[in-house]
Each structure stands twice: as C-alpha cells, then as structure tokens.
Amino acid sequence: MNHKNMDRRDFLKTTGAGLAALSFPVPLGTLGTTKRRTAGETPVFVCLYLRGGMDALNCIIPYKDKRYYEIRPTISLSPTKTQDEEGVIVLDKQFGMHPAMRPLEPLFKSGEFAPIVCCGSPHPTRSHFDAQDFMEYAAPGIRTITDGWLNRYLQQSQDRHGKDGELRALAMQGLLPRSLRGDYPVLAVPTDRRRGNNTGQLLDLFDELYKDDSKAAKKDTAKKGGKRKMGRRGRPEEREDSVILSGEVTIKALRRFKEIQAKAGKSQVKYPTSGFGPKLQGIAQVIKSGEPMEVAAADWNGWDHHINEGNEDGRIAQMLGSLSQSLASFMKDIGEHRKRTVVVVMTEFGRTCRENGNRGTDHGHGGLMLTLGGPIKGGKVYGKWPGLEDKDLNQNRDLAVTTDFRDVFNEVLKKHMDVKRISKDFFPNYKPGKGPGILG
Amino acid sequence: MSDLQIYQTYVSPKARSKNPTPKEIRARNRLRNIPVGELKNSVLYRSILGKRQVQEVMADFWRNHFNIEAKKGSCRYLIVTWERDVIRKGVFSDFGDFLMSTAKHPAMLVYLDNYISRKPLSKQELKAVARKVRQKTKSRKKGEDAADIAKQRGLNENYARELLELHTLGVDNYYKQKDVIEVAKALTGWGITTNRDKYVGFTFHGGLHASGDKVVLRKRIREQKKKPVREGEMVVERLARHRGTSEFIAWKLCRFLVDDNPPPAMVRRVAAAFQRAKGNLPEVYRAILHDPDFFDSKHFQSKFKRPFEFLVSTIRVTGAEIRSPRGLVASLTSMSEPLYDCVDPTGYYDQAEAWNDPGVMALRWKFAMDFVRGKIKGVSIPKSFYADLRPDLPQVWKDQLAKKVLPAGLSERTSEAMDRKIREYIENNPLPEIKQLAPLILGMLLGAPEFQRQ
Numbered sequence: 001m002n003h004k005n006m007d008r009r010d011f012l013k014t015t016g017a018g019l020a021a022l023s024f025p026v027p028l029g030t031l032g033t034t035k036r037r038t039a040g041e042t043p044v045f046v047c048l049y050l051r052g053g054m055d056a057l058n059c060i061i062p063y064k065d066k067r068y069y070e071i072r073p074t075i076s077l078s079p080t081k082t083q084d085e086e087g088v089i090v091l092d093k094q095f096g097m098h099p100a101m102r103p104l105e106p107l108f109k110s111g112e113f114a115p116i117v118c119c120g121s122p123h124p125t126r127s128h129f130d131a132q133d134f135m136e137y138a139a140p141g142i143r144t145i146t147d148g149w150l151n152r153y154l155q156q157s158q159d160r161h162g163k164d165g166e167l168r169a170l171a172m173q174g175l176l177p178r179s180l181r182g183d184y185p186v187l188a189v190p191t192d193r194r195r196g197n198n199t200g201q202l203l204d205l206f207d208e209l210y211k212d213d214s215k216a217a218k219k220d221t222a223k224k225g226g227k228r229k230m231g232r233r234g235r236p237e238e239r240e241d242s243v244i245l246s247g248e249v250t251i252k253a254l255r256r257f258k259e260i261q262a263k264a265g266k267s268q269v270k271y272p273t274s275g276f277g278p279k280l281q282g283i284a285q286v287i288k289s290g291e292p293m294e295v296a297a298a299d300w301n302g303w304d305h306h307i308n309e310g311n312e313d314g315r316i317a318q319m320l321g322s323l324s325q326s327l328a329s330f331m332k333d334i335g336e337h338r339k340r341t342v343v344v345v346m347t348e349f350g351r352t353c354r355e356n357g358n359r360g361t362d363h364g365h366g367g368l369m370l371t372l373g374g375p376i377k378g379g380k381v382y383g384k385w386p387g388l389e390d391k392d393l394n395q396n397r398d399l400a401v402t403t404d405f406r407d408v409f410n411e412v413l414k415k416h417m418d419v420k421r422i423s424k425d426f427f428p429n430y431k432p433g434k435g436p437g438i439l440g
Numbered sequence: 441m442s443d444l445q446i447y448q449t450y451v452s453p454k455a456r457s458k459n460p461t462p463k464e465i466r467a468r469n470r471l472r473n474i475p476v477g478e479l480k481n482s483v484l485y486r487s488i489l490g491k492r493q494v495q496e497v498m499a500d501f502w503r504n505h506f507n508i509e510a511k512k513g514s515c516r517y518l519i520v521t522w523e524r525d526v527i528r529k530g531v532f533s534d535f536g537d538f539l540m541s542t543a544k545h546p547a548m549l550v551y552l553d554n555y556i557s558r559k560p561l562s563k564q565e566l567k568a569v570a571r572k573v574r575q576k577t578k579s580r581k582k583g584e585d586a587a588d589i590a591k592q593r594g595l596n597e598n599y600a601r602e603l604l605e606l607h608t609l610g611v612d613n614y615y616k617q618k619d620v621i622e623v624a625k626a627l628t629g630w631g632i633t634t635n636r637d638k639y640v641g642f643t644f645h646g647g648l649h650a651s652g653d654k655v656v657l658r659k660r661i662r663e664q665k666k667k668p669v670r671e672g673e674m675v676v677e678r679l680a681r682h683r684g685t686s687e688f689i690a691w692k693l694c695r696f697l698v699d700d701n702p703p704p705a706m707v708r709r710v711a712a713a714f715q716r717a718k719g720n721l722p723e724v725y726r727a728i729l730h731d732p733d734f735f736d737s738k739h740f741q742s743k744f745k746r747p748f749e750f751l752v753s754t755i756r757v758t759g760a761e762i763r764s765p766r767g768l769v770a771s772l773t774s775m776s777e778p779l780y781d782c783v784d785p786t787g788y789y790d791q792a793e794a795w796n797d798p799g800v801m802a803l804r805w806k807f808a809m810d811f812v813r814g815k816i817k818g819v820s821i822p823k824s825f826y827a828d829l830r831p832d833l834p835q836v837w838k839d840q841l842a843k844k845v846l847p848a849g850l851s852e853r854t855s856e857a858m859d860r861k862i863r864e865y866i867e868n869n870p871l872p873e874i875k876q877l878a879p880l881i882l883g884m885l886l887g888a889p890e891f892q893r894q
Contacts, residue, residue, distance in 0.1 A: 186798070249798040
C-alpha cells in the first residue's frame with residue numbers, strides 16, 4: 001500500500017460511500033487487474049446509450065450502394081453535395097456519415113473516432129426493453145441476471161483503487177441506467193438545467209437529518225429489522241437504516257461532486273443545451289478534475305423513429321447533429337485527458353433497411369456503435385458489412401449482426417480498463433471473439 | 441367516452457396523410473396528447489382526493505402489475521378506457537375476470553404486440569425455406585438452421601411471455617419456453633380493429649389463428665374449430681386458476697402492502713385464501729389485512745415510498761389545494777416515475793432497491809422544498825395549515841407540524857437534528873415569521889427519513 005492510497009483511505013473514512021463499499025457480498029478481485037494507478041491516470045470509460053433503436057443506416061451510410069437509395073426512396077441521404085443538400089460526409093470508399101455529423105469529421109481525420117457497423121446482439125428480439133436489458137446486463141436471453149455489466153465490473157475490481165467506492169462511477173441522470181445498477185453504489189446526478197441551482201442549500205438543510213453518527217440511529221434500525229440493501233453483509237455495528245445511509249451517501253457524494261465542479265471551473269467549451277450536451281459537460285468536469293472516476297454513463301431516449309425520420313433536415317438529422325456536437329465539445333473540453341478516455345455510443349438495435357410507409361423505419365436487428373477517444377485506433381470504419389441485397393438481410397428486413405456487442409465490451413475491459421482476466425461467468429454463455437480491434 | 445368516441449374526437453383524420461406539413465404535425469400532436477394528459481391528471485386527482493383510499497392504493501398496485509406505456513402506438517387513445525374499465529373496475533373483482541379483461545383490451549394487445557402476432561409458417565413453408573438455403577449454401581446444417589429460425593416467424597411471443605411471467609405465474613415458475621410458444625399460438629388472432637368510423641376494440645382474426653391442439657403447462661387445449669377464440673380464453677382461464685398464480689399474486693400483494701421481503705408463511709396463508717375464494721380479490725385483501733403478520737411491529741414503516749407514493753402523501757398530509765395537477769405530473773417525471781410511462785412491462789417496482797439509488801434522495805428534498813415554497817405549479821398549501829402555530833412560540837412549531845405530517849412521530853435523532861437546524865435559524869433571525877420558518881420546518885419533515893417510509 002502506498003501513501004497515495006492512504007490518502008484515499010483517509011478520505012474514505014469520512015464518507016458513507018466508502019463504508020458501503022467495504023461490505024459488499026462480492027468476492028474481491030475476481031477480475032484480475034493490474035497495479036493501481038494514480039488518480040490522473042485512471043482509464044475512463046464513458047458509456048452513452050441511445051434508447052429506442054437508432055437508425056444505423058442513416059448514420060453511417062453505404063453511399064456507393066445503389067441499393068441503399070432504392071430501398072429508402074424518401075429518407076436516404078444524397079451521395080454528393082447539391083444545391084440544397086449537403087451530401088454525405090465521405091469516410092472511405094464505401095461509407096460516409098450523415099451530413100449532420102460534421103462536427104465528428106476532424107476526429108475521424110485525427111484518428112480518434114471510429115464507427116463499428118452492424119454491431120448488435122446475438123438475440124433476435126426486436127423488443128426495446130429486452131434488447132436493452134440484455135445489452136446492459138451483457139447477458140442476451142438470460143433473465144436471471146439483474147446486475148448491470150458495468151456494476152459487475154465495479155464490484156469485481158474493487159481492489160483496484162484501494163477499497164474506495166467514492167465516485168468510481170456516476171450517471172448523469174435521475175436514476176441509474178441498468179448497466180450501472182447493482183450492488184455497487186453508484187451516484188446518480190441529475191443535471192440541473194435551471195439557473196440558480198440550490199443543491200448546496202438543500203444539502204446543508206438535510207445533512208444532519210441524514211447523518212449516521214448517533215446511537216439513536218442504531219436503536220431505530222434494530223426496531224425496523226435492520227433492513228438495508230447496501231452492505232448486506234456488513235458487520236452488525238455498521239448496519240443502519242438504508243434510507244439514512246442512502247441520504248448520507250447522497251449528501252457526501254453530491255458535495256464531492258460540487259467540489260469537483262467548482263475545482264474544474266466553468267467550461268470554456270460550448271455544448272448543445274439538450275440531449276447529451278449538459279450530461280457530457282458534467283462528466284467532462286469530473287474527468288478534468290483528475291478524480292479517479294472509471295465509469296460514467298448517460299442515456300438519451302427517443303431514437304425510435306417509426307415516422308417522419310427524415311433525411312437532411314428531419315428529426316434524426318437534428319438529433320445526430322446534437323449528438324455529434326456534444327461529442328466533439330466533450331473531446332475538446334477534456335483536452336489531454338482524452339488520452340485515458342474511451343467513449344462508446346450504443347443503441348439496442350438498428351432499424352429496418354427499407355423505409356416504411358410513414359417516412360420512418362421499424363425495429364430491426366444489426367445496429368451501430370460509435371467509439372471515440374485517444375486510445376481508439378480511429379479514422380477507419382470497423383465491422384464486416386453484410387450488404388443490402390434481400391439475401392444479405394436478417395430475416396429479409398434488417399442489417400445482419402456481424403459484431404457481437406460483447407466483443408466490444410470485452411475489448412474495452414481488457415485493453416482499455418486493463419482487466420487482465422475476465423471470469424467465465426462475467427459474460428455468461430459467451431466465447432470471447434477476436435474483437436473489432438478498435439483498441440489495438 | 442368509448443374507444444370509438446375517443447378515436448373520433450382525438451385522432452385527426454389528417455394523421456394518415458403521407459406527407460403532413462409541420463403545422464399539421466403540431467396540430468395532430470396537440471390533439472392526440474389530450475386524452476393521455478387528462479387521464480394523468482385524473483389519476484393524480486383520484487389518488488390524492490379519493491375518499492376510498494383502499495381502492496386508490498390497490499388501483500396503483502394493479503396499474504403497475506398490468507403495466508401499459510401510454511406512449512406506445514395507439515395506447516395513447518386506448519389508455520382512457522383501460523384505466524376506467526379495466527384497472528378501476530378490476531380492483532375489487534375476481535382475478536379471473538380481471539385477467540380476461542386485460543387480455544382482451546386493445547391497449548394490452550397493442551402494448552405487448554399480440555395484435556401483430558400470427559400463425560407461424562406451415563411445415564411445407566418451412567421445408568421450402570430449408571431447401572432454398574441448402575441449395576444456396578450446399579450445407580445441410582445451414583438449411584436446418586434457417587428453418588429453425590423461420591419456424592417462429594410471424595408468431596410474436598411478447599404478450600404470451602409476459603402473461604406467464606408477469607401477470608400470472610411469475611418468472612420461470614411452472615412454465616417453460618415451449619409453453620410460451622404454445623400460449624402465443626393459442627392467442628394468435630387476438631387483435632384489434634381501429635376504424636374510426638365504425639368500431640375500435642377487440643377483434644378475433646380467424647385467418648391469423650394457428651390451427652391444431654396446444655399443450656400448455658402439460659395439459660392439452662383441444663382445437664376449437666367452431667370458436668377458435670375459445671382456445672385463448674381457455675388458456676387465460678387456466679392461468680387465472682393456477683396454483684402458481686395464487687402464489688405469485690399473493691407474494692406480490694404482500695410485498696406491496698407489508699414488506700419488501702414478506703414472511704413466507706404469510707404469503708402461503710394469503711395464497712390459500714386466494715385459492716379458497718377462487719381469486720375474489722376483496723377476499724384476498726381481507727386475508728392480508730387480517731393476517732397476524734400484517735400488524736407485526738417489525739413491518740412498521742418498512743416500505744420505502746416510491747416517488748408516486750411520496751408525492752401523493754405530501755399533498756394529502758398538507759391538505760394542499762390543487763388548481764391543476766400538471767405541475768405534479770411534471771414532478772413525477774423529474775423524480776423518474778412518470779405516470780403511465782413505464783416502458784418495461786414490469787411496471788414500476790415497489791421495492792426500495794429500485795428507488796434507493798444514491799442521489800435520488802436529493803430529488804425528494806428538492807421537491808419538498810419547492811412544494812412548501814409554492815414553487816410547484818398549480819398546488820399550494822393553504823394558510824390554514826399553519827393557523828394553529830403561535831407566533832411567539834417558534835420552538836414548538838416543529839412538534840405541532842410533525843403531529844400533522846408524521847402521526848407515528850419523529851425519531852429522537854431526527855427530532856434533535858431538526859432542533860439544531862431550527863435553533864441555528866432563530867439565532868440568525870431572532871423573531872422568525874411563520875410564513876418564513878414554518879414552511880422550512882415542513883419541508884424538512886417531508887424530506888426526513890421517516891417520511892420516506894410507510
């Protein structure tokens with residue numbers, strides 16, 4: 001144990017989060033990890049989820065394929081610039097990007113951005129909630145697993161930064177995404193869009209009500225049967241009321257979060273004001289502070305474009321534009337820290353290749369991932385392309401899946417998060433594939 | 441209003457136009473959001489002001505047990521009769537009738553996709569698929585694989601699975617994957633008609649129905665050639681009577697009303713009562729309320745309130761006046777439990793672990809303070825609520841307010857912590873005004889650990 005660790009341990013003593021982390025029912029260190037690093041070197045994984053099934057085919061576009069234009073007569077993107085249409089942004093001889101994704105072009109050129117086409121689940125479901133669950137639990141078709149894959153990672157790698165539960169992970173929204181839910185306590189911080197954020201006052205008002213420093217609390221708990229989720233196996237003297245514990249963690253972690261925000265100062269980079277903008281801005285602040293945060297997550301609902309999806313200036317154009325600008329701002333904002341940061345944008349599935357009768361698309365199969373960050377070997381489109389002819393399509397309607405999403409998760413854990421040994425049941429029923437190779 | 445009247449009033453005929461203008465889209469959206477908006481308001485009004493609170497509490501339970509996401513497709517129109525004719529009517533009915541009414545309501549058929557489920561491919565069609573793939577790939581195995589995949593094409597298992605897993609038996613309880621498929625087959629053809637000129641509602645489409653006997657839970661359901669809709673009805677009836685259903689429903693009700701981990705012996709007693717009463721729900725509730733474990737002090741305040749329960753209780757204990765519930769509807773959304781908007785068919789969970797994420801508490805504190813300061817649109821605490829406070833005795837305001845808000849009392853530690861905060865306030869403001877300090881005290885009470893439990 002080195003002195004840096006001692007500092008963290010001292011800090012830990014003052015936090016409820018640490019207390020909770022000490023008493024988890026998960027065996028420590030089942031994921032083999034390399035030696036601990038100092039705070040500013042921690043690898044960061046930012047997991048962004050587009051809920052609803054983003055239309056992969058209008059995001060990364062096979063602009064040379066006539067078939068694409070045949071099957072999408074009203075919602076395809078023009079291959080070339082015309083007087084009133086901007087045209088696809090060319091990435092290579094086969095693929096281009098939606099013109100609204102212009103802000104990501106420099107990152108592609110500098111080799112820090114790479115899409116993976118036809119990424120998805122081996123499970124055929126077209127149900128949003130099943131597909132999302134299966135992906136966020138990284139357990140396609142298995143309903144008995146209810147801990148998110150990132151929470152499993154946090155549980156099983158607790159030894160990695162001392163036994164420090166403090167802000168190893170956070171979600172920038174009201175409730176945790178499933179990928180982060182589970183026995184490991186993760187902070188959910190809603191971004192407050194309104195001016196005059198009074199969280200500080202709130203915390204001051206309630207801090208004494210949620211402080212577990214009196215013996216009275218223990219008496220109370222005994223009366224209520226000592227029920228609590230966190231720290232189920234904690235020593236008896238550590239047990240207290242779960243509501244008080246949760247409130248205490250909330251206060252400590254939110255104060256810490258505000259300190260970090262203050263330390264990081266106001267960002268000079270402009271972000272979009274909706275979608276991922278405010279959320280990524282919040283995540284960037286924590287990264288820039290050097291806090292040893294490993295995982296951050298955010299969701300964006302509303303990518304289920306059954307109707308009026310549009311092309312150059314429809315609904316999806318607006319959303320892809322906002323997404324791209326948010327990502328570009330984020331990368332600029334974190335500056336040097338991009339060397340230790342990997343962002344993966346994912347969605348539960350892609351959509352039908354043919355457009356439907358409402359200028360939209362329906363639930364499909366093969367999707368897409370967008371990966372960004374310093375460690376990414378970008379400037380290249382990854383993934384095998386199955387083609388768009390009838391015979392190439394999954395059930396004659398969707399893009400086929402050629403990259404299992406777990407191959408990407410596995411590669412991120414192994415090559416970016418430095419997990420040396422992933423236990424067999426971490427990804428149940430999964431044989432590690434070669435991986436897309438985005439991280440070398 | 442009937443489903444048909446709602447369609448006629450709120451579905452704009454232009455909705456079917458292929459290329460609506462942005463103005464048309466806005467008008468259409470405005471119109472189609474009216475039924476859902478009014479429905480959400482009515483749910484809040486009833487939950488808060490309803491005189492029959494047992495009915496309201498149980499309606500809340502069943503609303504989540506038989507979850508519908510109002511945003512999905514035409515559910516936004518169908519949800520009105522769903523709440524009125526299925527959920528509210530079902531609360532005090534027989535479970536079998538309740539289950540059947542959910543199964544046949546168009547909102548459920550749409551929400552869980554049964555309306556698009558149709559018979560799987562025939563043997564001949566499957567052979568043709570296998571042959572085609574075999575010729576193309578020259579691999580026998582690939583042909584078989586393709587036939588295997590094609591086998592289920594057309595059949596949508598979504599509703600059948602949730603009917604077994606969430607509505608009746610509980611996950612992987614008594615049934616297997618093949619039962620899911622057989623139930624789905626029995627239910628093929630259960631669809632809807634949405635003709636805004638003539639009829640909106642349940643329709644059986646014989647042409648989509650899968651023929652042959654079905655074997656569900658190891659018992660044969662004979663093909664009903666004359667009345668194939670009976671097959672699905674027989675499945676629903678069997679499930680409603682099944683022993684596993686009584687166990688699952690009893691357990692869920694006890695978990696909802698008593699404790700996140702209800703005593704197994706109590707659940708057994710309630711399940712037995714369910715069987716005896718043939719699913720008569722008032723009898724089942726009675727069995728819970730009269731059970732010795734119900735009054736055991738170890739379950740006292742053991743449940744962590746969901747945001748919905750938290751919000752409703754803040755309004756009820758303060759007797760706040762509601763001019764419009766829209767601000768409350770929005771608050772529920774910001775506390776992550778938007779009404780009738782749970783995407784997952786599980787409904788919102790009622791156990792602490794689903795809601796007690798670190799960070800969540802801050803949202804409740806914020807709501808409590810916004811509410812007492814009159815910052816939640818459309819609701820206000822009447823002045824009379826503070827009428828019995830004496831201006832010259834600020835040190836007893838807390839106890840007076842606590843009596844109204846938390847009849848079971850404050851714990852010693854909360855009481856002391858609040859006293860410290862109040863003393864601090866009075867030191868800085870030696871002559872505190874009721875309208876300044878009392879709301880602050882009330883907000884702290886609503887945000888206190890005790891108020892998060894029930």
